[in-house]
Amino acid sequence: MGRTTGRTPEDTRRLLLDAAAQVISTQGVGATLDVIARHAGISKGGLVYHFASKQALLIALAQEQLDGFRDCVHEQIADPEGTPGRLTRAYVRANLAPFDGEEIIERFSLIAQLLTLPEILEMSRADERRWQRDMEADGVPLAAQRVILAAADGIAARPVWTPPDLEPEVRRELESALLGMIDAAVAGAEFRL
Secondary structure, three states: OOOOOOOOHHHHHHHHHHHHHHHHHHHOOOOOHHHHHHHHOOOHHHHHHHOOOHHHHHHHHHHHHHHHHHHHHHHOOOOOOOOOOHHHHHHHHHHHOOOOHHHHHHHHHHHHHHOOOHHHHHHHHHHHHHHHHHHHOOOOOHHHHHHHHHHHHHHHHHHHHOOOOOOHHHHHHHHHHHHHHHHHHHHOOOOOO
């Protein structure tokens, strides 16, 4: 199947990444380029034009997931530059934002599949080290921050283990509690584990 009139190279790339995400989340990283191309409605040659190898496609997909979460966090920044806890608050807000339950399960499945590849696992570890550096500079005492971030991550992953998800008012209460913990920690209130 040739290039569809009116579709830009970026549109095609997006179509391929979306198809790869769907296929890999259900069939795993063993899914072939043929299957992914067919799912996208693009020839295998068209896929290879945009991603020279399966590894290149999977790395691009993993990088997109990492960048997408970072973008989501940065979109939630509400405090002025230099405000202690500004990034930690945004991280909590991003993790507790409303979402589609099926979408989150597909996303976690995709991530689990991608993390089976050593090069993507290393990408993830490098991203985690970057988060740690960014968070260490955020002005929240480390013990409090670790507990708060772990809680936010756990709440975000809850739908994978316990469908259906929390009611919206419960999510808002948890977000408020975590944001209050950040404020207390930044203000110097004693924090106990």
